[in-house]
Amino acid sequence: MDPNMCFLDIAQSRYTTKKYNSTKKIDNNIIEQLKEIIRLSPSSINSQPWKFTFVENEKVKNQLSEFSHYNxxxxxxxxxxxxxxxxxDAEAFENMRLSQLSEGTSAYYNRVLKPKGDDHIMNWLTSQVYLSLGFFLSATASLGIDSTPMEGIEQSGYDTVLQDEGYKTLFAVAIGYRDDEDINQPNSTPKFRLEQDLVIRSI
Ligand SMILES: Cc1cc2nc3c(=O)[nH]c(=O)nc-3n(C[C@H](O)[C@H](O)[C@H](O)COP(=O)(O)O)c2cc1C
Structure with missing residues (x-):
């Protein structure tokens, strides 16, 4: 990363890549950094209710592409x-993760969250994974990697391909290098965001 690049530059220049250069692969040392960065994502009461599967294998990528609609x-x-x-589900979280967390975390979970019921718990667990998405998108951009967050996938198809007992797919992120012709690059498609006065309040 250019040492003069600040976070604002990253926010202005990162964008959702729509077309990749299929001949350019990300170096393994960058992939290893990204794995470590995503592992360090923050989460409420440090619950870490996630799994991040890095798929490089072309056969598996092709299988996932079958369940990726317009993506x-x-x-x-x-x-x-x-x-x-x-x-x-909440039970999988309780059985597979709770014992690995601190006593305070488990106590808080059992006292405050558990009584709210399974739907609330699943929403809460899911929110933590979305938070890690924001962390990841910023990290990739800071390393000069292009990315595409993708909710437009068939999650159950991904689950069938990945076969990861106890987990279910929420979304995926494609990472790589843009094709020069990608029309979504900010120089051809300027970034659209609402003005500050509509979304920021200072009191
Ligand atoms: C959770 C999430 C899911 C998204 N799903 C898709 C998707 O399936 N396909 C896609 O091309 N873009 C997807 N996007 C990209 C958004 O459309 C994009 O972030 C938004 O239009 C802002 O544009 P920018 O990322 O280029 O600044 C998704 C973004 C987020 C945060």
């Missing part, structure tokens, strides 16, 4: 696809 070519052409999953 299919991004999944095929990107260097890697990272699938973000959450525990499939």
């Amino acid at each position: 299919s070519s991004k999944v095929k052409d990107a260097s890697h696809v990272v699938v973000f999953s959450v525990f499939k």
Whole structure:
């Protein structure tokens, strides 16, 4: 990363890549950095209710592309696809994760969250994984990697391909290098955001 690049520059220049250069692969040392960064994502009461599957294998990427609707070519052409999953239900979270967390965390979970019921718990677990998405998109951009967050996938199809007991797919992120012709680059498609006065309040 250019040492003079500040976070504002990253926010202004990162964008959702729509077309990848299928011949350019991300170096393994960058992939290893991204794995470590995503592992360090923050979460409420440090619950870490996630699994991040880094897919590089072309055969598996092709299988996932079949369940990727209009995102299919991004999944095929990107260097890697990272699938973000959450525990499939509250019981899986309790059985597989709770004992690995601190006593305070488990106590808080049992006292405050558990009584709110399974739907509330699943929403809460899912929110933590979405938070890690924001972290990941910023991290990729800071490393000069292009990315595409993708909710437009068939999650159950991804689950069938990945076969990860206890987890279910929420969304995926294609990562790699843009095709020069990608029309979504900010110089051809300027970034659209609402003005500050509509979304920021200072008191
Ligand atoms: C959770 C989430 C899901 C998204 N799903 C898709 C998707 O399936 N396919 C796609 O091309 N873009 C997808 N996007 C990209 C958004 O459309 C994009 O972030 C938004 O239009 C802002 O544009 P920018 O990222 O280029 O600044 C998704 C973004 C987020 C945050």
